[in-house]
Amino acid sequence: MKIGLDMMGGDFAPKATVLGAIEAYKVLSAEQKLVLIGDKDATVNILQENNFSPDHFEFVHTTEVIGMGEHPTKAIVQKPNSSISVGFNLLKEGNIQAFSSAGNTGAMLVGAMFSVKTIPGVMRPAMTTIVPKLKGGLGILLDVGANADCKADVLLQFGVLGSLLAESVYGITNPRVALMNIGEEEEKGNLLCQAAYPLMKNTPLFNFVGNIEGRDLFEDNHDVTVCDGFTGNVILKMAESFYVITLKKRFKDEFFERFNYEQYGGSPILGVNAPVVVGHGISSPEAIKNMILLSKDMIETSLIDKIKQAFQ
Amino acid sequence: MKIGLDMMGGDFAPKATVLGAIEAYKVLSAEQKLVLIGDKDATVNILQENNFSPDHFEFVHTTEVIGMGEHPTKAIVQKPNSSISVGFNLLKEGNIQAFSSAGNTGAMLVGAMFSVKTIPGVMRPAMTTIVPKLKGGLGILLDVGANADCKADVLLQFGVLGSLLAESVYGITNPRVALMNIGEEEEKGNLLCQAAYPLMKNTPLFNFVGNIEGRDLFEDNHDVTVCDGFTGNVILKMAESFYVITLKKRFKDEFFERFNYEQYGGSPILGVNAPVVVGHGISSPEAIKNMILLSKDMIETSLIDKIKQAFQ
Numbered sequence: 001m002k003i004g005l006d007m008m009g010g011d012f013a014p015k016a017t018v019l020g021a022i023e024a025y026k027v028l029s030a031e032q033k034l035v036l037i038g039d040k041d042a043t044v045n046i047l048q049e050n051n052f053s054p055d056h057f058e059f060v061h062t063t064e065v066i067g068m069g070e071h072p073t074k075a076i077v078q079k080p081n082s083s084i085s086v087g088f089n090l091l092k093e094g095n096i097q098a099f100s101s102a103g104n105t106g107a108m109l110v111g112a113m114f115s116v117k118t119i120p121g122v123m124r125p126a127m128t129t130i131v132p133k134l135k136g137g138l139g140i141l142l143d144v145g146a147n148a149d150c151k152a153d154v155l156l157q158f159g160v161l162g163s164l165l166a167e168s169v170y171g172i173t174n175p176r177v178a179l180m181n182i183g184e185e186e187e188k189g190n191l192l193c194q195a196a197y198p199l200m201k202n203t204p205l206f207n208f209v210g211n212i213e214g215r216d217l218f219e220d221n222h223d224v225t226v227c228d229g230f231t232g233n234v235i236l237k238m239a240e241s242f243y244v245i246t247l248k249k250r251f252k253d254e255f256f257e258r259f260n261y262e263q264y265g266g267s268p269i270l271g272v273n274a275p276v277v278v279g280h281g282i283s284s285p286e287a288i289k290n291m292i293l294l295s296k297d298m299i300e301t302s303l304i305d306k307i308k309q310a311f312q
Numbered sequence: 313m314k315i316g317l318d319m320m321g322g323d324f325a326p327k328a329t330v331l332g333a334i335e336a337y338k339v340l341s342a343e344q345k346l347v348l349i350g351d352k353d354a355t356v357n358i359l360q361e362n363n364f365s366p367d368h369f370e371f372v373h374t375t376e377v378i379g380m381g382e383h384p385t386k387a388i389v390q391k392p393n394s395s396i397s398v399g400f401n402l403l404k405e406g407n408i409q410a411f412s413s414a415g416n417t418g419a420m421l422v423g424a425m426f427s428v429k430t431i432p433g434v435m436r437p438a439m440t441t442i443v444p445k446l447k448g449g450l451g452i453l454l455d456v457g458a459n460a461d462c463k464a465d466v467l468l469q470f471g472v473l474g475s476l477l478a479e480s481v482y483g484i485t486n487p488r489v490a491l492m493n494i495g496e497e498e499e500k501g502n503l504l505c506q507a508a509y510p511l512m513k514n515t516p517l518f519n520f521v522g523n524i525e526g527r528d529l530f531e532d533n534h535d536v537t538v539c540d541g542f543t544g545n546v547i548l549k550m551a552e553s554f555y556v557i558t559l560k561k562r563f564k565d566e567f568f569e570r571f572n573y574e575q576y577g578g579s580p581i582l583g584v585n586a587p588v589v590v591g592h593g594i595s596s597p598e599a600i601k602n603m604i605l606l607s608k609d610m611i612e613t614s615l616i617d618k619i620k621q622a623f624q
Contacts, residue, residue, distance in 0.1 A: 134557070145494055148502035182457055182545040190460035190542040214549030218557070230502040231546060233494040237526030238547065242554050245446070245530070251563045 001031060002058070003296055004096035007038025008065045008083040009103025010283045014038060017102070018046040020288020025056050027289075032296060035096050038062055038083040062086045068281055072106030076114060084108065088115035091274050098295035100266060102279030102288065109146055109269060109278075116273040119304075121311030124154050125271030126161055127229070127278070129236050132258035135220045140166050140175075143229035144236045144267065150228040152195035155179070156203060160310050161270040162224035163206040168301040169268075169294070174207050178222035180231060181211035192228060200226070205310065218255075265290030268298060271307065275299055313343060314370070315608055316408035319350025320377045320395040321415025322595045326350060329414070330358040332600020337368050339601075344608060347408050350374055350395040374398045380593055384418030388426060396420065400427035403586050410607035412578060414591030414600065421458055421581060421590075428585040431616070433623030435466050437583030438473055439541070439590070441548050444570035447532045452478050452487075455541035456548045456579065462540040464507035467491070468515060472622050473582040474536035475518040480613040481580075481606070486519050490534035492543060493523035504540060512538070517622065530567075577602030580610060583619065587611055 005021055007014045021034055028034065036043055040061040044054045064082040066075040076085055084107050091099045092115040101108055109125070118125055126143040133139055140162045147154065159177045166175035179200055181189040186197050188211060200208045209222050217225060217235065227235070243259035265287055266279035275298035279291040298304070317333055319326045333346055340346065348355050352373040356366045376394035378387040388397055396415055400423040403411045413420055421437070430437055438455035445451055452474045459466065471489045478487035491512055493501040498509050500523060512520045521534050529537060529547065539547070555571035577599055578591035587610035591603040610616070 148494060148505075180546060182460060182542055182549075190540075193460075193542075214546040214551075215553035215556075217550060218553065228502075230494055230505075231543060234492060234526040234543060235546065235550065237494075238529060238550055239526075241527035241530065244527075245567070246563075249563070249565055249567070251558075251561070251565075253561055253563075255557070255561070 001296070001299055002033050002035050002096045003292055003299070004035045004037055004087050004090055004099040005292060006083045006087050006099070006101030006103055007036050007043050008062070009101035010279060010288070011068070011281050012283070013102065014042050015046055016283060016285050017288050018043055019050065019285035020283070020292065021057065022047070022050060022052050023285055023289035024292040027293070028296065033058060034292065035060060035090070037087045037090065060086060060090065066104050066107045068104050070104060070107065072104060072110040075104065075107050076110050084111050088112065092116050097299045098275035098277070100277035100279065100291045100295045102266070102281060102283035102291065105278050108276065112269050112272040112276045116276070119271055119273055119308055119311055122271040122307070123157055124150070125269050126158050127267045127269055128162065128165060129267050130264040131217060131225065131239070132255060133220055134218045134255055138170065138258070139223050139225060140170070141225045141227070141232055141235065142270070143227070143232050145229045145233035146269070147229040149230070150192065152192060152199055155192065155196040155226050155228065156199045158226045159200055159203070159208065159224065160205045161307065162226060164303060164306050164310060165268060165270060166223050168303045168306055169297050172223050175223040176209040176221070177206045177224040177226060178209050178212040178216070180225050180227035180235070182213060184211050184213070262287040263290060265292070265294040268294065274304060313608070313611055314345050314347050314408045315604055315611070316347045316349055316399050316402055316411040317600070317604060318395045318399050318411070318413030318415055319348050319355050320374070321413035322591060322600070323380070323593050324595070325414065326354050327358055328595055328597050329600050330355055331362070331597035332595070332604065333369065334359070334362060334364050335597055335601040336604040339605070340608065345370060346604065347372060347402070349399045349402065372398060372402065378416050378419045380416055382416060382419065384416060384422040387416065387419050388422050396423050400424065404428050409611045410587035410589070412589035412591065412603045412607045414578070414593060414595035414603065417590050420588065424581050424584040424588045428588070431583055431585055431620055431623055434583040434619070435469055436462070437581050438470050439579045439581055440474065440477060441579050442576040443529060443537065443551070444567060445532050446530045446567055450482065450570070451535050451537060452482070453529070453537045453539070453544055453547065454582070455539070455544050457541045457545035458581070459541040461542070462504065464504060464511055467504065467508040467538050467540065468511045470538045471512055471515070471520065471536065472517045473619065474538060476615060476618050476622060477580060477582060478535050480615045480618055481609050484535050487535040488521040488533070489518045489536040489538060490521050490524040490528070492537050492539035494525060496523050496525070574599040575602060577604070577606040580606065586616060
């Protein structure tokens with residue numbers, strides 16, 4: 001197994017990515033090989049500064065970097081030698097089995113769709129995030145920003161994608177899928193939810209448990225929350241701001257500690273033909289390590305094959 | 313000035329509404345008269361139990377009650393003798409200058425639109441809520457649920473309504489109006505936001521400061537947050553859930569204390585031809601008192617006239 005990592009992605013790259021790769025190496029098995037994609041000299045220098053042998057890794061040297069603020073489609077096209085573009089080429093050619101980056105989210109999304117491409121039958125790939133539950137454990141929220149506007153059948157598919165992720169990678173049996181809405185009853189909500197509800201209610205593809213509301217996100221009445229990417233992104237950023245507020249106010253609590261993105265590593269892009277994970281721009285070495293381990297879990301659990309089967 | 317109060321609205325009515333009316337009476341002036349609309353015997357009994365003279369109030373006896381779970385339009389039509397229906401008739405006839413209730417939100421919205429009607433030029437009335445700011449003070453969020461689906465020109469109008477409320481009732485000079493979105497740049501967002509941004513940028517009707525994201529809601533970079541009612545309702549309920557979590561976890565903090573809905577009394581319905589306020593279903597006497605005072609402030613500041621002028 002070869003796991004690709006973008007060394008140039010994230011606000012603290014390449015230092016944080018190198019340190020994260022070292023930490024991941026320590027817990028990976030011998031046959032789980034990390035492929036470090038980026039400026040080789042810079043990467044090797046940081047490894048040596050940390051007295052860590054470069055021989056533990058494979059390297060693919062790249063000469064360009066896609067910045068955090070760059071336009072995704074333009075950057076992917078105009079920078080073929082960037083770490084993200086090269087990473088996706090390696091993934092497409094099968095030289096690595098997963099690719100992750102804490103860099104430009106849009107470029108990762110566009111790169112995934114241009115290179116390994118969307119799984120046949122999947123209308124729109126989705127980005128996911130982890131939601132800590134008040135009673136312990138976690139849930140999945142999707143989409144969190146890949147698709148600002150969605151149609152009802154796309155939300156139905158998000159239910160399938162989220163359910164498979166929850167079951168395969170997070171070990172949640174028969175995940176309960178809920179629709180984020182503004183009322184409990186079937187007829188409530190905007191036109192999108194009104195159209196999505198009957199599709200989700202009647203599908204044999206997952207275990208639909210009905211509507212939830214904003215107040216239910218952290219409750220144990222569901223495992224997977226489905227919404228359009230606009231709503232999901234607002235929810236995600238609002239939840240992050242609450243976490244930051246509790247940190248600033250020095251509230252110590254086990255529940256709020258589980259908001260820390262570092263533990264989860266990043267957001268899988270679901271619905272493309274290979275494991276792809278996008279990390280938070282501010283990723284620390286710990287976050288990078290967990291991003292690598294998440295992409296490894298996606299390989300090991302054959303999540304992509306399961307998604308392909310579901311959409312056959 | 314006559315201020316109408318629905319005595320039958322809310323989970324703890326009529327006890328909480330009577331006690332709230334008593335507390336409001338203590339701070340109102342002699343010419344600010346409360347009109348108690350509901351079961352007169354029950355109301356008078358509770359007043360007497362509290363050694364408070366019924367002579368301080370006017371009464372309008374009603375014989376029906378619209379329950380919290382009833383279908384709004386059906387209930388308004390089928391229960392003409394309900395406290396909400398009678399209250400809106402009094403408001404329409406000019407016998408009271410404001411009407412507030414902690415009862416069925418949908419019935420309040422439908423009742424307002426059927427009786428005093430939407431202000432000419434206003435496409436869709438909106439419901440608002442107060443947002444506490446981290447640095448102190450407060451902001452306005454709208455719409456929080458009256459309109460699950462909105463068009464861009466409706467969002468533009470919400471900017472006008474929110475700006476006038478912030479300035480008139482909450483004394484915020486030249487309120488900064490922001491569009492809730494999923495990116496800072498003009499071109500970001502769903503189709504609705506992409507269409508609303510240029511309208512808001514080019515309007516002379518309020519002080520537009522651009523897009524904000526979910527993480528900015530409690531920040532001091534804007535005073536009024538505009539969004540569709542679906543997004544606003546999800547935000548509102550998520551914020552409430554955070555407040556409840558901090559309460560349960562016994563986090564004591566001035567900022568979180570300002571989430572307490574009791575202080576704000578209720579949500580004005582903006583865009584109808586009279587001051588109408590809807591309280592939280594679980595309203596306590598303190599919340600009822602503040603709902604009455606909010607409706608009084610809406611009368612005193614001539615908010616409705618200002619809205620009418622803006623839409624002339």
